Structure formats: C-alpha cells, structure tokens
Amino acid sequence: MTERQTNRTAETSADVVILGAGPAGLTLGNLLHAAGIDCVVLERADRAHVRTRARAGFLAANTVRILERHGLADGLHRRGHPHGTCEFRTGNGSFRLDYGTLGRGERHTVYPQQDLVSDLLTHYLDAGGRIRFETEARSVREATGTRPTVDVREADGRPGRWRARYVAGCDGRHGAARRSLPAGALRHHRDHGVTWLGLLAEAPPSLDAVGYAMHPDGFAGHMARTADITRYYLQYERGAPGDAWSEERIWAALDRRMYTAEHGPLHHGRIVQRSVINLESDVVEPLRHGSLLLAGDAASLPAPAAAKGANLAVLEAELLAEALIDELSRSDSRALDRYSRRCLDHIWRAQEFAHWMIQLLHAPAGADAESFFHEAMRRSRVESLRTSRTHQDWFADNYVGI
Numbered sequence: 001m002t003e004r005q006t007n008r009t010a011e012t013s014a015d016v017v018i019l020g021a022g023p024a025g026l027t028l029g030n031l032l033h034a035a036g037i038d039c040v041v042l043e044r045a046d047r048a049h050v051r052t053r054a055r056a057g058f059l060a061a062n063t064v065r066i067l068e069r070h071g072l073a074d075g076l077h078r079r080g081h082p083h084g085t086c087e088f089r090t091g092n093g094s095f096r097l098d099y100g101t102l103g104r105g106e107r108h109t110v111y112p113q114q115d116l117v118s119d120l121l122t123h124y125l126d127a128g129g130r131i132r133f134e135t136e137a138r139s140v141r142e143a144t145g146t147r148p149t150v151d152v153r154e155a156d157g158r159p160g161r162w163r164a165r166y167v168a169g170c171d172g173r174h175g176a177a178r179r180s181l182p183a184g185a186l187r188h189h190r191d192h193g194v195t196w197l198g199l200l201a202e203a204p205p206s207l208d209a210v211g212y213a214m215h216p217d218g219f220a221g222h223m224a225r226t227a228d229i230t231r232y233y234l235q236y237e238r239g240a241p242g243d244a245w246s247e248e249r250i251w252a253a254l255d256r257r258m259y260t261a262e263h264g265p266l267h268h269g270r271i272v273q274r275s276v277i278n279l280e281s282d283v284v285e286p287l288r289h290g291s292l293l294l295a296g297d298a299a300s301l302p303a304p305a306a307a308k309g310a311n312l313a314v315l316e317a318e319l320l321a322e323a324l325i326d327e328l329s330r331s332d333s334r335a336l337d338r339y340s341r342r343c344l345d346h347i348w349r350a351q352e353f354a355h356w357m358i359q360l361l362h363a364p365a366g367a368d369a370e371s372f373f374h375e376a377m378r379r380s381r382v383e384s385l386r387t388s389r390t391h392q393d394w395f396a397d398n399y400v401g402i
Contacts (some may be wrong), residue, residue: 024296203269
C-alpha cells in the first residue's frame, strides 16, 4: 500500500462515525474525543449554518449538570440565565407557578440552542476533534455487522465512503441513520392534530415568565430568548403557509389571545423568523441495531410543547458516550447492551408529559358531545393546576425533569 493510500484510508475511517452536528452529535463527539476515542462528525450543512440555526432554548437542570460534568458549560454560565416561572392565562383569569420552588426545586437555564451548539463546536475543534462540514450522509450499510460503512456526498459533490466500528445516528428523523434502519425497527408516530406558527420577534420579552395563553381563538405562547428577542407561538390552521398572515394580523392575534386588555400590552417588533410546526411525536425502538445507534431527534421527536428535545439529546449523548468508551477502551459491552432501554425510559416519560401539555393547552376540535366532554376535562385540569399543591409539584418535576 502506498503512503497516499494509507493517508486516504486514515482520512476516511474512524472507530465512531457521528452523523450530525447538533446537540447530540457534538456532545457525543466532545466526550468521545476527550476519552481518546477515534471519532469524526459528518455534517451536511456548512459551518456558519451549524452555528446559527435557531432552535429551542430551555435547558433542564440535568442537562446543565451533564455539561458541567464534562467541562462544556462555560458559555451557558456566562450568557444563560435561570428561569423558574410559568404564567397561564385563560378567559377566567391568570395564575403563576413558580415551578423553581416546587417539586425538586429545579429551574431551567434559558440559553438559545444555537449558542449551545456553537459552544460545543468551538470546544470540539479547539481540542482537535475531526469534523467534515458540507458532507451529507446518504446511507449506512452493513449496520448489523461489525464494520459498517457510511456512503456520503462530499462537499465537492463527489461520492465518498467512511468505515467505522460504530455509527452514531444523530442526524434527525429524516437523516441517513433513520433511512438505513433494518427491517424490524419499530416507529411509533402520533400526529396530535395541532399546528403552531413559530415566530422570532425583534422585541424584548413582555413577561418575566413563560406565558401559556388558552383563548377561544386558539393557543398562544410567549418564551423569552434574549433581552432583545422573544419567541412566540400561535395555534395555526393546518396546511396554511407560514407567510399567509401579515405581521399586523399576527400581532393582533397575539394581543387578543394573550389577553393584553386584561394583562397589559406586548412589546411589538419586527418578525425575523417564521416556521410552521405540526405537533407530532415520534419514537424509534430499539435505538441500537447492531453497530448503528440512534440519539437525539433520530431516536425520538417529542412534540415541542415541553422543551424536551435538546435535553433528551444531551442525556442520550452522555449515555452513548459512556457505553462506547466502555466497549472500545475496555471491551465491556454491558452499557452498550443497556443503552436503548435506558434512553427509552426517559424518552417515553418526556413523550407522556408533552402529550399532557398538548391536551392542557389546546381545546378539542368540533362541537359534539365528545369534544364537550374533553373540554370540560381540560378546564378541570387547569383548575387543579391552579389550586392543588400536589398537582403543582408533579408539574414542576415533569416540566424540568428529563
């Protein structure tokens, strides 16, 4: 074998090939690289896009602990801020839950996901980690064997191939890992029948709390991101394009549904991002198929009603890193054998709470007897959350827990 061929082989192989540079992939890459495991991250987007793509921004207390444990929390400690209050608004008035003082007494840290990803990427590159941007994984071959390969399209458009001992699919539910699952993999999917219009507005927060408003016209939500940017959600018509409503119509709907006549005005500003979100839940079982392992959105997609996605991703990445380090460094496969079951216990808990939140925040469609029954149940659930300390403690533990 020539020197050129040897170098080419080294460039296109790794013990662990990680697909996707989101929270799961970059957390996993950092932990494996720190432990001396040969790994590479393959990411279809370019570097600038990875650093700036906006997502949710509520980190659970356990997520912060994981990042602290591995020296990855400097950025969120400098720029994030703790948050522990929800405000619920209905036609019968409003109430607040200081969930940071309820249950286990845990709070969220508000830190935009793009900032977390940028921190993780910087730490990984500064430590000498390997990453290939603009490299699209197309398929994973021989996943059930001991030497899987990943077919890719390189940045210059040419085909390529990476060889691995393990492939970590952290590339979302439409990525190559999901597409390459063998027969027998189970996919559990639920469409909740609710659509949101997600918005980023150049406007300071109007509440010092996460705001959940339940209005006859539909749900509206308020989530602070930074001192100058606020995320809003509006329940929206299924199938309508994101640009169907003018900014004037959007702000009028937010003002009405957030009950500003009773609670004070919202800070308006230019809407800089819109996205249509169909609330769906999705889980794959199992998460291990031979040498192919799933984490992050490739493993499960909780409906975005309870901010669980990024938090699950970081948790799964730590569990997967521990398992792969045991296997590759000590030939101990016990943690790898338990990986799927351990993650699924957390995933289904998160799915159950997200489903509960969807039922709490959205009125049932229709005007038949069954819809009336479910609406009466929803009103009772809201009233219990307002008045029952036991219910409030349960909410706090599940809202922040993962």
